[in-house]
Amino acid sequence: MPTGAELIEMIKAGIEEVQPSEAHEELTANGVALVDVREQHEFEERHIPGAIHVPRGHLETRIEQFVPDKDTRVILYCASGNRSAFAARTLGEELGYSDVASLAGGITLWKDRNYETVVPRKLSQEQKERYSRHILVPEIGLEGQLKLLDARVLLLGAGGLGSPAALYLAAAGVGTIGLVDDDVVDASNLQRQVIHSTETIDVPKTTSARRAIEALNPDVTVNEHRMRLDSSNVIELLSQYDVIVDGADNFPTRYLLNDASVRLGKPVVSASILAFDGQISTFVPHQGPCYRCLYPTPPPPELAPSCGAAGVLGMLPGVMGLFQSLEVFKLVTGAGEPLIGRLLLFEALSTTFTELKVKRDPSCPICGPDAPQLADEDLGKFPDYEAFCSGSVLV
Amino acid sequence: MPTVKIPPVLRAQTGGESQVPIDGTDVGEVLRGLAAAHPGTEKQLFGDDGELNRYVNVYLNDEDVRVLDGLATGVGADDTIVILPAMAGGRGL
Numbered sequence: 001m002p003t004g005a006e007l008i009e010m011i012k013a014g015i016e017e018v019q020p021s022e023a024h025e026e027l028t029a030n031g032v033a034l035v036d037v038r039e040q041h042e043f044e045e046r047h048i049p050g051a052i053h054v055p056r057g058h059l060e061t062r063i064e065q066f067v068p069d070k071d072t073r074v075i076l077y078c079a080s081g082n083r084s085a086f087a088a089r090t091l092g093e094e095l096g097y098s099d100v101a102s103l104a105g106g107i108t109l110w111k112d113r114n115y116e117t118v119v120p121r122k123l124s125q126e127q128k129e130r131y132s133r134h135i136l137v138p139e140i141g142l143e144g145q146l147k148l149l150d151a152r153v154l155l156l157g158a159g160g161l162g163s164p165a166a167l168y169l170a171a172a173g174v175g176t177i178g179l180v181d182d183d184v185v186d187a188s189n190l191q192r193q194v195i196h197s198t199e200t201i202d203v204p205k206t207t208s209a210r211r212a213i214e215a216l217n218p219d220v221t222v223n224e225h226r227m228r229l230d231s232s233n234v235i236e237l238l239s240q241y242d243v244i245v246d247g248a249d250n251f252p253t254r255y256l257l258n259d260a261s262v263r264l265g266k267p268v269v270s271a272s273i274l275a276f277d278g279q280i281s282t283f284v285p286h287q288g289p290c291y292r293c294l295y296p297t298p299p300p301p302e303l304a305p306s307c308g309a310a311g312v313l314g315m316l317p318g319v320m321g322l323f324q325s326l327e328v329f330k331l332v333t334g335a336g337e338p339l340i341g342r343l344l345l346f347e348a349l350s351t352t353f354t355e356l357k358v359k360r361d362p363s364c365p366i367c368g369p370d371a372p373q374l375a376d377e378d379l380g381k382f383p384d385y386e387a388f389c390s391g392s393v394l395v
Numbered sequence: 396m397p398t399v400k401i402p403p404v405l406r407a408q409t410g411g412e413s414q415v416p417i418d419g420t421d422v423g424e425v426l427r428g429l430a431a432a433h434p435g436t437e438k439q440l441f442g443d444d445g446e447l448n449r450y451v452n453v454y455l456n457d458e459d460v461r462v463l464d465g466l467a468t469g470v471g472a473d474d475t476i477v478i479l480p481a482m483a484g485g486r487g488l
Contacts, residue, residue, distance in 0.1 A: 251481070272482040275403045279482055295481040299404075299450040345479070347413070354400070354477065356457050 008082050015088040016101040020113045023075050023103050032073045033066070036107075037087045042079065048107060049118050051077070056087050063091065070097045077103035077110070121146055127219065131173055144333040145173060149219065151332040154178040154241035156229065156257065158205040160317030161247030161271050161324060163195035168325040170213040170220045174332070177213060178223040178241055181205040192314035229253050234260040243331050245324050246270040247317075251298040258283065258291035262367045267338075269327040271320040276313055278320040278346040281339050281358060282327045285367060288340035293361040316348045397425050397470045400477045401436075408435030422455060423466030425476055440478070452479040 002010065018026070026032050027050070036047050037056040047053070052066045056078070067074060074097055076084040084102040091097040103110065111117050123131065123145070134140045134148075151174045155162045158181040169177060185196045185208050193205075200208035206224035213222050223240075227233060229248075238244060238260050246268050248254050254270070261268045262285045270291060271280040283290050323344070330338045345354040362368055396416040401409050409415055410433075417432065419425035426447075430437035442448050446466070453460045454477040460468045470476065 254481075274482045277403045277482070279479075294452070295450065297450045299480045343479075345477075350413075354457075356454050356477065356479070357459065359459065359462055 008085065011089050012085045012102075015085055015092060017081070017085070017104045018075060018101045019104050020110045020115055023077075023101075023110075024115050026073070026075065032075060035063070035067070035074060035076045035087075036078070037076055037084050038078050038107075044120055044122060046107070046111075046117050046119050048077065048110060049116055056083050059087055059090060060095065063095065063097075067097075070095070071099060072097070073099045073101075075101050075103055078106045080106040080108055082106075127173075130217070130219075134172070139335045140333060144335065147333050148173045148329070149175040151243065151328075152176040152178070152241045153243050153245060153328055153332075154180065154238065155245045155247065156180050156253065157247035157249065158193075158195065158209040159183070159189065159247060159249070160192045160273065160312065160314075161321040162245070163193040163209070164318045164321035165245050165247065165325045165328070166209055166213060167195050167216065168322055169328060170217045172325070172329065173217065173219055174328070175219065176221045176223065176241075178225055178237075179206045179209050180225040180227065180229060180237070181209075182226050182228050192312065192317050194318070229256060231256060235264065238264050238266055241266065243328050244268045245328060247272075247321065247324070254291060255298065259366050261285060262290050263373070267331050269324045269331070271324050273312055273316050273320055275311060276316060276348040278316055278323075278348070279343060280320055280323050280327070280346075281343040282331070284331075284338070284340050289358045289360045290364060290367040292366045293364045294343065294358050296361070296364075313348055316346075319346060319348065396472055398475045399425060399429050400475060402478055402480055404480055404482075405436050405439060405478065408439070409433045419470060421464075421466065421470055422453060422460050422468045422476060425470055426453070426466070426478075439480075450480060453477070454479065 027034060034048060034051045036043050036051040036053045037059060039055055043053045054062050054066060074091060076087045078084040081102060081104050084106065088100045088102040092100045107117065123142070131145045134145050135142050153169055153174050153176070155166055155177065158166065158179045162179065166177060166179065183205050184202050185200045185205055187201055189196060190198065195212045196205065196208045200211065204226055206226050210222040210224055213220050225237060229237070234256055244257065244261055244266055246254060246257055248257065257268060265285045267282060267284040269282050271278060281294065327338050330336045341358050343356045343358050345356065360367065365371055396418050399415045399417050401413050401415060406413060415429060415432070417425045417428040419428050426440055430440060440448060440451055447453060455463060455468055455470065456475055460466070
């Protein structure tokens, strides 16, 4: 019987080995599968960018899941080139892969030759458990979860829409959540604003929501912004965040937010509700229409009952707020297709969804091709939004 | 007969109906038919010039009629016209 060293020599003689320079050259082309066959902890410490991880012990059972086409060019690597040589023989001789090579010298030589490696960020054991159901989904995975943890999301309003959105974004591990609200919790809020509780009546909504979020997920940093959004603070506030969730209860704030977000290039997930009906769309500046492309002018007060008091079914903002959190998830991770250029209407009583197309308005004064870029000094020139909402008292 | 979907803010004018069948061969004819059947909706749909108010969006099925032929856009018997005003509710409703 051969010794271990002799066996490795024999195996290597029967497979193709590629030098780091050759492998590096090949990997610049598409269609080459690079497979790391080391153990989990080795992969997590450092690996070659773009590598698929299939530990050698699971090679036979898992490789087809990652490399279904057996004529794909496959380059295997390990630490020094021995385990990958055995793996190459297995793939070539036992599983019928036609074009398999092993990286000579493994990642050690690769790194010595100054080719790129990545040191992946790690989740703590507690985070791995908490987010395991996300990580198991291929469209999310560890990478998507890290994006969520890095994301900074601003919620306008910690009320009907903001409550469910904030809870689910926090549960999903969105790392930083900003809450803009200058109100305190009222007993009449609790029928739908589920982030608050009986114990937090009369407490500022931002504080009440922060307590609930911190109890749910200590990974989340909550920034309380106890203020009303206006033209003097909107740019500075929005600049600190990646995505804005609009659950504002009035048109002045919605137009102000739109104009500022287009200037800053920040996506806005916009939803609104009335009685039993909801609307939602995602406005990504210059990729799709903006709020003004959809609604160039606000309706007159008699068609905008939100300036006054109106009723709403508690579950409706729940549904719409969760749709908003879903849109944020898609924007942050890049998974799926956000509601860009699409307006989704939801009628709760009939449980009917209607999707409408929304196009960019070429004459849009804010995002159209001829729209002036809003400069800092123009911020004070936002139209007097407060005027048309307070106009409701004139009718 | 085409169906007109009525938004919540106009339902007081349609006796609470959320969908109203109205005859007509183009969008303008259907909407004027709606205004005739439910006069309370007229001022909210049309300006003094007889054109659609700019704050009211009207869709033929899923397309904004403004990118089609506006009020002259032809309507078939199976089509749905959606009247859509902006809504702002969310935070404090």
